[in-house]
Amino acid sequence: MTKAMTVRKKEAVIFLNTSQCLTENHDPSTHGPVKQSPPPAKIPVAAFMIHDTICPMIFDMDSLSPGDRYRILASLVTPRPIAWITSCDRDGRPNTAPFSFFNVFGSNPPIVAFAPGNKDRHTPKDTARNIRETGDFVVHMVDEPLSQIMVATSASLPHGTDELAQHKLTTTPPEKISVPRIIEAPVALECTRHSTLEIGDNRLIIGIVHTVHVRDGLMDEKGYLDNDQYHPLARMASPDWYARTADQFEIPRPH
Numbered sequence: 001m002t003k004a005m006t007v008r009k010k011e012a013v014i015f016l017n018t019s020q021c022l023t024e025n026h027d028p029s030t031h032g033p034v035k036q037s038p039p040p041a042k043i044p045v046a047a048f049m050i051h052d053t054i055c056p057m058i059f060d061m062d063s064l065s066p067g068d069r070y071r072i073l074a075s076l077v078t079p080r081p082i083a084w085i086t087s088c089d090r091d092g093r094p095n096t097a098p099f100s101f102f103n104v105f106g107s108n109p110p111i112v113a114f115a116p117g118n119k120d121r122h123t124p125k126d127t128a129r130n131i132r133e134t135g136d137f138v139v140h141m142v143d144e145p146l147s148q149i150m151v152a153t154s155a156s157l158p159h160g161t162d163e164l165a166q167h168k169l170t171t172t173p174p175e176k177i178s179v180p181r182i183i184e185a186p187v188a189l190e191c192t193r194h195s196t197l198e199i200g201d202n203r204l205i206i207g208i209v210h211t212v213h214v215r216d217g218l219m220d221e222k223g224y225l226d227n228d229q230y231h232p233l234a235r236m237a238s239p240d241w242y243a244r245t246a247d248q249f250e251i252p253r254p255h
Ligand SMILES: Cc1cc2nc3c(=O)[nH]c(=O)nc-3n(C[C@H](O)[C@H](O)[C@H](O)COP(=O)(O)O)c2cc1C
Pocket: 082, 095, 096, 097, 098, 099, 100, 101, 102, 115, 116, 117, 118, 124, 125, 126, 127, 128, 150, 151, 153, 154, 155, 156, 157, 235
């Protein structure tokens, strides 16, 4: 933990106003509350005990290093979907890599976005470079049988290395764009680049989805998903944790 984080944690105790903390309500042997009194408004619900005081851990993102910010956000903002992306350079050489700073953001037009960083300060990762050169890419969703290969394709390799061939993945020509798609993946979205946002050191590529390929048996003929069949892998705490999505439940929305 960095110095900045430690200082901030102490400040958090002061910020909470100790007279409002529930010290008198704690059982020191269990560090749990012994009677139920509503917490003062200033104390967040998600709080935990330190030294008989209810204290949140507060990270001042403005004063942390980019590495610490990454670790905190990438560990807490989970689960995230994983986009396993194929792209080609201007000479047609294919590439694949996973990205979990990724999601879908709309349906009219259907858009996705993901955030490939740089290999070093001045060199974009191959996926970003290829999409800048050709404008085309395919997003694949990943399920557990593909998880080891997906992670293997995150290795940083020289530009032009064909990870698809290296990992014996089967590809097929896409319908509308110039990039192959991985047949083993349960879902593939053929996309073209709409725009690229650069915010500080971040690069956000926004793509329009033109064609969606779904493995047989995942959806019925009306396009409704069979939850028992589709279990995409989720990214959890950085760097190496994942979650299965087989344990799902339904909450109907209010009318
Ligand atoms: C599950 C997973 C998710 C990842 N998400 C991202 C991400 O969102 N952004 C990023 O820049 N790198 C991410 N990476 C690292 C890239 O996959 C890695 O840097 C890869 O070498 C990039 O390949 P490329 O240079 O062929 O594009 C992730 C790695 C894994 C295993």
